[in-house]
Amino acid sequence: MSQAVLDVAADERLAGRSPLRRLAGRPEVGALLGAAALFVFFALVADSFLQAASLSTVLYASSTFGIMAVSVALLMIGGEFDLSAGVMVTTAALLSAMLSYQLTLNVWAGVAISLALTLGLGLLNGVLYVRTRLPSFIVTLATFFMLAGANLGVTKLVTGNVATDSVRDMDGFASARAVFAADLDVGGVQVNVTVLWWLLFTAVATWILLRTRAGNWIFACGGNPQAARAVGVPVDRVRIALFMGVAFTAWFSGMHLLFAYGTVQSGEGVGNEFSYIICAVIGGCLLTGGYGSAIGAAIGAFIFGMTNKGIVYAEWDPDWFKFFLGAMLLLATVVNLVVRRRAELSR
Amino acid sequence: MKRMAGAVPRAAAVAAAMALALGGCSGSGGKKAEQDAEAGVAGPRLKIAMITHSGPGDTFWDIVQKGAKAAAAKDNVEFLYSADPDGGKQAQLVQTAIDQKVDGIIVTLAKPDALKDVLARARAANIPVVSINSGADRSAALGAVAHFGQDETIAGEAAGEQLEKIGATKAVCVIHEQGNVGHEARCAGAEKTFGGRMENLYVQGTNMPQVKSSITAKLQSDPGIDGILTLGAPFAATAVDSVEQTGSSAKVGTFDLNKDLIASVRNGSIWFAVDQQPYLQGYLAVDELWLLKTNGNVIGGGRPVLTGPAIVTKDNADTVAPFADRGTR
Numbered sequence: 317m318s319q320a321v322l323d324v325a326a327d328e329r330l331a332g333r334s335p336l337r338r339l340a341g342r343p344e345v346g347a348l349l350g351a352a353a354l355f356v357f358f359a360l361v362a363d364s365f366l367q368a369a370s371l372s373t374v375l376y377a378s379s380t381f382g383i384m385a386v387s388v389a390l391l392m393i394g395g396e397f398d399l400s401a402g403v404m405v406t407t408a409a410l411l412s413a414m415l416s417y418q419l420t421l422n423v424w425a426g427v428a429i430s431l432a433l434t435l436g437l438g439l440l441n442g443v444l445y446v447r448t449r450l451p452s453f454i455v456t457l458a459t460f461f462m463l464a465g466a467n468l469g470v471t472k473l474v475t476g477n478v479a480t481d482s483v484r485d486m487d488g489f490a491s492a493r494a495v496f497a498a499d500l501d502v503g504g505v506q507v508n509v510t511v512l513w514w515l516l517f518t519a520v521a522t523w524i525l526l527r528t529r530a531g532n533w534i535f536a537c538g539g540n541p542q543a544a545r546a547v548g549v550p551v552d553r554v555r556i557a558l559f560m561g562v563a564f565t566a567w568f569s570g571m572h573l574l575f576a577y578g579t580v581q582s583g584e585g586v587g588n589e590f591s592y593i594i595c596a597v598i599g600g601c602l603l604t605g606g607y608g609s610a611i612g613a614a615i616g617a618f619i620f621g622m623t624n625k626g627i628v629y630a631e632w633d634p635d636w637f638k639f640f641l642g643a644m645l646l647l648a649t650v651v652n653l654v655v656r657r658r659a660e661l662s663r
Numbered sequence: 664m665k666r667m668a669g670a671v672p673r674a675a676a677v678a679a680a681m682a683l684a685l686g687g688c689s690g691s692g693g694k695k696a697e698q699d700a701e702a703g704v705a706g707p708r709l710k711i712a713m714i715t716h717s718g719p720g721d722t723f724w725d726i727v728q729k730g731a732k733a734a735a736a737k738d739n740v741e742f743l744y745s746a747d748p749d750g751g752k753q754a755q756l757v758q759t760a761i762d763q764k765v766d767g768i769i770v771t772l773a774k775p776d777a778l779k780d781v782l783a784r785a786r787a788a789n790i791p792v793v794s795i796n797s798g799a800d801r802s803a804a805l806g807a808v809a810h811f812g813q814d815e816t817i818a819g820e821a822a823g824e825q826l827e828k829i830g831a832t833k834a835v836c837v838i839h840e841q842g843n844v845g846h847e848a849r850c851a852g853a854e855k856t857f858g859g860r861m862e863n864l865y866v867q868g869t870n871m872p873q874v875k876s877s878i879t880a881k882l883q884s885d886p887g888i889d890g891i892l893t894l895g896a897p898f899a900a901t902a903v904d905s906v907e908q909t910g911s912s913a914k915v916g917t918f919d920l921n922k923d924l925i926a927s928v929r930n931g932s933i934w935f936a937v938d939q940q941p942y943l944q945g946y947l948a949v950d951e952l953w954l955l956k957t958n959g960n961v962i963g964g965g966r967p968v969l970t971g972p973a974i975v976t977k978d979n980a981d982t983v984a985p986f987a988d989r990g991t992r
Contacts, residue, residue: 364884369909373883377876468720477990478725479897482923499908506908577871577904579923581897583720584869591870624873628864628880637841637865 343600344612346652350598351619354648358622362629368505370629375507378621379514380569382614384588385595386517387565389613390525391558392596395538395605396452398562400441400460402588407463408434408570409580410471413480423488423575431567437463438563442556464586471582484578496568497576510572514614517565521610534558538605595620598648600656619648709767711735711952712743712760713945715796716753716773719746722896722921722990723941727795729991730945731769738953750777757781760790767791767952769945772798773845775805782806793951795944797845799967808955809962811947813939813971815845819852821972822892822916823861825935829914831890832859835881839868839898846894849918853892866898874898878905882913893917896924896936903932920975922987928980938983939971942991 339345358365365371384401391398408430416426437459445455472478483489498509525531533554536544545551574580599616601608623644627637713731717724728744735742743765745756753770754777760768761784768785770778775798785792786806794807802810826834834857836850847863854861864881866874882888882905891906891913893899899917906913916935917924927933947962947970954960962968975983986992 362884367883370880370883373876373879376879377873380870380872380876464719471720472725477722478720479722479921573871576875577897577901579897581720581722583718584871586718586869587867588870621876625876625880628877629884631884 343607343609343656344615345600346655347599347612347615347619347648349655350648350651351615351622353651354619354622354626354644358626358630362626362631365626365629368503370625372502372505372507372511374622374625375511375618376621377625378618379508379510380572381591381595381620382514382617383510383517383569383572384562384565384592385599385613385617386514386521386610387558387561388592389596389599389601389608389610389616390521390534391562392593392601392603392605393525393538393608394534394555394558395541396445396555396558397456397593398441398559399453399456399589400437400463401456401562401566401592402590403460403463403467403585404434404437404563404566405569405573405588406467406580406582406585407437408567409574410467410480410570410582412571413483413574413580414471414474416483416486417481418474420486423483423486423492426483427492427571430570431564434563434567434570435560436563438560438566439556441563442559445559446552446556460589467582467585478583479581480579482578483574489575492571493575496571496574513568514617517568518610518614525610530554530557535606538607540606591620594645598645598652600652620645623648708739708741709953709956710741710743710763710765711767711769711949712745712757712763712765713769713795713948714753714756714760715744715746715771716748716750717746717771718748723919726941726991727945730942730947731949732945733942733991734946734949734953738949740949740953742949750774754778754781757785761785761788764788765790766956767793769793769795769948769952770807771796772801772805772807773843775801779805791952791955793948795948796941802967803965809948809951809965810967811944811951811962811970812967814967814969815848816852816855817969818918818937818939818972819849819854820856821974822849822918822935822937823853823856825916825937825974825976826853826857826890826892827859829890829916829934831857831914833885833887834859834861834890834892835878835888835913836861836863837874837878837891837893837898837902838863838865839874839893839895841865849894850892857890859890861892868895868898871897871901875901875905878902879909882906882909882911886911889913891915895919896921899924899933899936900927903927920983920987920992922984922990925975925980925984925987928975928977929984931977934976936975937971938973938975938992940973940992941970943970 411433412426412430415429416423441456441459445452475481499506500509533549536549537551537554541551595616596613598619599612623641627640732742747753747756758781768790772794782792782805792807794802794810796812799810799812838846840846850863866877889912891902893902896919899915902915914934918937920936920938924936928936951962983992
């Protein structure tokens with residue numbers, strides 16, 4: 317009997333962990349420390365960084381990455397990539413702009429049709445992936461090229477130009493702008509509504525991951541799909557849903573693009589898919605899947621946005637801009653890594 | 664014998680030609696040919712390829728193509744267009760045009776060294792080359808017969824003068840493609856003629872929220888900024904948004920035009936636009952190759968021909984507006 321008690325105590329899986337250590341084991345803690353370090357750093361070197369208006373600008377920049385990073389992180393936790401995420405944003409915006417303008421619809425009709433079509437694109441990515449069993453890298457690379465080509469080809473076919481006609485003066489623009497791109501007055505500071513949407517999306521994704529069965533399925537799919545399938549997780553359906561989640565945020569980001577700027581150039585969006593993935597990775601998502609968090613992706617986006625804008629506030633020589641950006645990202649990711657390793661070792 | 668045999672068909676051909684001429688259907692020569700030449704449809708159908716360094720979906724290059732297509736339609740030219748921002752790939756596209764045995768090649772020389780060898784091959788194949796847009800200083804050395812473009816430094820100087828005119832004292836030059844030689848030259852030119860202080864700001868041109876937040880950040884970090892110069896029309900509109908949001912007093916001016924921009928110039932939110940008239944670059948390049956083939960002309964006599972800068976302000980915006988509306992200015 318006493319021997320059994322001893323055995324249990326010796327089993328490290330059942331050993332009690334202090335709350336601090338449990339916290340250190342969370343994927344986003346390293347990123348949080350990195351973010352705090354960067355924040356203090358920029359507050360010290362850039363005079364205007366701590367102004368409320370400046371922080372609002374940083375949050376806006378972070379939110380436009382962060383909204384996409386949420387769904388991209390979920391997809392990565394589920395073990396997959398979506399390289400079409402960047403141009404899909406442009407596709408959604410173009411669809412909405414052209415449908416509204418060419419058919420002279422209320423812009424909300426364009427917004428709704430665009431939602432349906434963009435979700436369709438996510439479905440297409442998911443179904444192609446599940447059916448062909450090709451790596452998602454290849455499948456979404458193919459859709460990336462097709463969308464980039466269609467963005468340009470269709471726009472030119474429909475409008476005769478490579479940018480869409482302005483929808484600024486159409487019915488519904490004002491209300492759509494209020495939803496997707498409003499500047500809210502918070503204590504005298506203009507805060508873009510995308511910041512609130514970003515927080516909301518992050519909260520919803522966190523709830524899904526940590527509190528629902530779907531969340532467990534996502535972790536299981538990314539960790540070990542064969543085992544997940546063996547215990548009855550609908551792996552294919554989960555992955556299709558994750559691709560559609562990316563499509564949903566792409567649609568949302570596209571609507572922001574359209575209603576904040578009035579017109580869309582068809583060549584935009586290329587390259588942004590990597591920014592989203594970078595945000596998720598800085599935030600603690602593993603490139604191999606099965607590990608990560610939505611809050612981490614949000615912090616990753618904050619680091620990315622903060623670095624991006626902090627360099628401007630610090631008024632550093634712009635010739636070195638990308639170097640600084642790379643160095644900051646490396647720093648943040650290394651802090652993240654060190655913290656996680658320590659947490660794993662001390663278990 | 665052979666001569667005799669040749670003489671009879673020749674006489675018959677002459678007779679036939681006369682008959683055809685009487686009937687108004689001569690295949691060559693005569694009044695009809697002269698009229699055709701005037702109308703610009705004489706001579707064999709030419710095939711001309713344009714290969715630029717443009718990324719896809721850029722409004723500017725769309726206008727260049729529209730100019731080229733207008734000239735091609737008028738000159739009875741089959742016009743082919745391709746583009747790749749990567750210098751090496753652009754060179755490969757030029758090679759494919761040589762392989763297709765086109766009658767003339769139009770290239771941009773944004774990366775002149777990448778195109779050096781392939782342009783030598785074009786010369787060896789007796790295909791005349793015309794350069795447009797960028798690379799005026801390297802054009803002749805690389806064997807191009809003519810160059811049509813805006814001198815970036817001169818255009819920059821014109822922009823600097825405009826900034827000075829609208830009373831700016833501290834300005835930002837927004838570069839949306841880091842490492843683009845032409846962009847740097849524009850900002851450097853503007854700095855030269857602009858009396859005040861000028862700084863460059865680099866933004867990611869393919870991500871509009873990033874462009875906006877960077878300009879906003881710049882205005883917030885330095886409230887003394889009272890002038891913004893952007894290098895492309897869509898970025899000017901975004902700069903205006905940033906100015907409104909931050910409550911800054913900065914006045915916005917820009918390079919390049921489109922129809923939304925004209926509206927902003929008319930309502931006063933954008934103070935000036937420096938137009939390099941991309942339509943002309945496409946149009947003149949095709950016309951030059953046609954003139955070279957049909958009449959031996961070289962526009963500009965081998966020296967670069969400037970297509971800009973043309974300045975658009977509130978004063979002349981109304982006259983330019985209809986052209987911008989149809990996407991040709």
